[in-house]
Amino acid sequence: MEALWVVGVISAILVPFLYLVWKHHPSYGANPGAPAFPLVGSLPLVIRNKHRFYEWTCELFDRSPSLTRRVTLGRTIFLSTADPQVVHHILKSHFVDYPKGRRFYPFFADLLGNGIFNCDGALWRLQRKVASHVFTTNSLRDFVLAIADAEISGRLLPALDSVYCSSTDFLDLQALLMHYTFDTICQLTFGSDPACLDSSKVEETNRNGNTARMSVTGEDDIADEDSHASHDVSLPTSYAKVPHHLIQGFVQAFQVAVQITAERFLVPGFVWRLKRSLKIGSEKRLSEALEVVNRFTSFVIEQSKKDLANGKDRKDLLARFIRLSKDEEEVPVDIADKNEHEGLSISDALLKDILLSFILAGWETVASGITFALWLLSIHPRVEREVLNEIDRILGDRKFNHVLEGSKMETFTYNDVRKMHYLQAVLSESMRLYPPVPSDCKYAARDDTLPDGTQVLEGYQVSYNVFAMGRAARVWGKDCLEFRPERWLDENGEFVPASPFKYPVFQAGPRICLGKDFAFIQMKLVVASLVRNFEFVVQPGFKPKLSYGVSMIMVDGLPVTIKKRLSSFC
Numbered sequence: 001m002e003a004l005w006v007v008g009v010i011s012a013i014l015v016p017f018l019y020l021v022w023k024h025h026p027s028y029g030a031n032p033g034a035p036a037f038p039l040v041g042s043l044p045l046v047i048r049n050k051h052r053f054y055e056w057t058c059e060l061f062d063r064s065p066s067l068t069r070r071v072t073l074g075r076t077i078f079l080s081t082a083d084p085q086v087v088h089h090i091l092k093s094h095f096v097d098y099p100k101g102r103r104f105y106p107f108f109a110d111l112l113g114n115g116i117f118n119c120d121g122a123l124w125r126l127q128r129k130v131a132s133h134v135f136t137t138n139s140l141r142d143f144v145l146a147i148a149d150a151e152i153s154g155r156l157l158p159a160l161d162s163v164y165c166s167s168t169d170f171l172d173l174q175a176l177l178m179h180y181t182f183d184t185i186c187q188l189t190f191g192s193d194p195a196c197l198d199s200s201k202v203e204e205t206n207r208n209g210n211t212a213r214m215s216v217t218g219e220d221d222i223a224d225e226d227s228h229a230s231h232d233v234s235l236p237t238s239y240a241k242v243p244h245h246l247i248q249g250f251v252q253a254f255q256v257a258v259q260i261t262a263e264r265f266l267v268p269g270f271v272w273r274l275k276r277s278l279k280i281g282s283e284k285r286l287s288e289a290l291e292v293v294n295r296f297t298s299f300v301i302e303q304s305k306k307d308l309a310n311g312k313d314r315k316d317l318l319a320r321f322i323r324l325s326k327d328e329e330e331v332p333v334d335i336a337d338k339n340e341h342e343g344l345s346i347s348d349a350l351l352k353d354i355l356l357s358f359i360l361a362g363w364e365t366v367a368s369g370i371t372f373a374l375w376l377l378s379i380h381p382r383v384e385r386e387v388l389n390e391i392d393r394i395l396g397d398r399k400f401n402h403v404l405e406g407s408k409m410e411t412f413t414y415n416d417v418r419k420m421h422y423l424q425a426v427l428s429e430s431m432r433l434y435p436p437v438p439s440d441c442k443y444a445a446r447d448d449t450l451p452d453g454t455q456v457l458e459g460y461q462v463s464y465n466v467f468a469m470g471r472a473a474r475v476w477g478k479d480c481l482e483f484r485p486e487r488w489l490d491e492n493g494e495f496v497p498a499s500p501f502k503y504p505v506f507q508a509g510p511r512i513c514l515g516k517d518f519a520f521i522q523m524k525l526v527v528a529s530l531v532r533n534f535e536f537v538v539q540p541g542f543k544p545k546l547s548y549g550v551s552m553i554m555v556d557g558l559p560v561t562i563k564k565r566l567s568s569f570c
């Protein structure tokens with residue numbers, strides 16, 4: 001009896017106390033549609049749904065009366081939005097109040113340092129100013145076109161042609177495209193060719209019946225320096241001379257470093273920080289990979305400076321950044337208002353960070369854009385037919401030589417690409433449903449109120465969910481889940497872009513993607529060339545499993561068989 005009395009008293013004190021603790025915990029009172037538990041918030045649900053994370057967030061938005069939801073993970077509060085007005089607020093009208101912030105920085109700091117992706121304020125403005133100048137030159141556009149042309153005609157088409165000739169096994173098209181984009185982005189950024197896409201390797205993979213990613217960086221590659229020379233494509237400029245073993249080591253190390261960096265987001269911060277300070281597990285591998293990456297970047301920066309001093313005509317981004325740099329001093333943080341390029345200084349350390357940021361920017365993103373578009377075309381024959389009709393109309397009477405001639409197959413010109421309105425719509429529609437960068441997160445630098453009335457406190461993480469926005473009926477209408485490129489065309493069949501705040505696939509506002517136009521040129525060139533020449537048949541019943549990382553790719557690749565498009569060969 002006495003014991004019962006004691007339990008009663010303790011409960012009477014403890015229950016209200018626990019209630020008060022919970023009431024003052026961030027997880028209390030989360031918006032409807034974002035179930036939260038005391039203390040841990042939505043963490044258990046995130047873990048339960050991690051295999052279908054993006055689909056799950058769409059369901060939560062569907063159930064929620066508001067397109068902005070509060071989510072708590074432990075003590076961290078996220079505001080997640082799919083509302084174009086809120087996106088406009090954080091990315092444009094209140095841009096300075098929503099930087100990337102100090103929480104984001106450490107995740108990428110080891111890999112990207114202070115590169116354009118990983119900084120705010122003066123350092124970002126400096127890089128943005130220089131890069132915007134570089135990216136608006138016609139000579140860079142011509143360089144991008146020349147690289148893409150050489151890689152598509154000299155490697156990508158012959159590689160697929162060799163697969164077609166040799167077998168009917170499934171091939172991982174995504175892996176092939178990842179090699180293609182890695183080759184092109186390395187040539188664009190530092191003027192050297194890693195030759196990841198090599199038709200002999202495709203044939204080899206195919207013969208082994210292996211549908212997984214092709215090995216591009218195995219020991220054989222490093223040892224076999226001569227094989228590289230035999231698969232050289234006709235390169236469009238004077239290139240940096242980098243020993244083959246060095247560049248192949250870099251390819252492997254960079255890809256490992258990106259993967260481990262992305263995995264940091266999947267575990268509580270203290271876990272990877274502890275592993276890093278103890279130098280164990282994945283963090284040990286990361287630091288080893290970064291050593292290789294840094295050795296390589298030091299080499300190419302030094303080499304590029306020598307080339308430029310010797311009057312070589314280098315057109316890559318690194319050479320352009322070096323030319324704009326006046327001295328070797330570290331960039332002062334208060335450089336923001338220095339005039340144009342007067343007195344601009346970019347240290348080697350910053351050049352390295354810039355270099356790696358651009359490789360990261362243009363590698364998986366472009367491959368993802370192309371892969372999802374090709375998959376959607378293969379399962380929507382009507383849309384694919386429209387793409388082929390558009391290509392036929394553009395080519396007109398022009399003879400299009402798609403037959404392999406030596407090592408070169410003909411591709412399209414810039415003028416052709418500009419006329420491809422339907423293909424532009426296909427790619428935009430495909431990235432609406434499968435955005436290569438599915439979400440992005442900012443940090444509230446001060447208290448604020450969003451346009452929909454949501455209160456923001458300093459320190460909140462405010463993210464916009466690009467994936468959910470593309471699939472929200474309240475944003476795109478009832479047919480939002482349909483793949484319908486026509487929604488992007490006017491009555492004359494001309495492409496009409498959507499507001500970047502409704503479609504922030506390339507972000508929007510002052511930090512909008514600098515490579516957007518180049519990305520579209522590349523994606524159109526590749527998709528048009530591939531679809532015109534080949535028919536890709538996807539494994540029956542295939543549905544891609546979406547990755548959760550820096551960019552969204554298909555976890556198990558895109559297994560296809562390849563047929564030559566006979567009707568196009570007359």
Ligand code: HEM
Nearest residue numbers: 116361362365366369436437505506507511513514515519
């Ligand atoms: C389909 C392809 C691409 C997509 C979907 C894409 C998307 C994006 C997104 C979402 C951002 C904002 C990232 C952030 O701040 O967290 C971004 C930034 C950026 N992108 Fe792209 N990108 C693509 C291709 C490229 C290419 C090919 C390049 C360069 C060759 C490039 C260069 C950049 C740069 C330099 C930034 C940083 C801009 C800044 O912070 O001021 N991107 N991109």
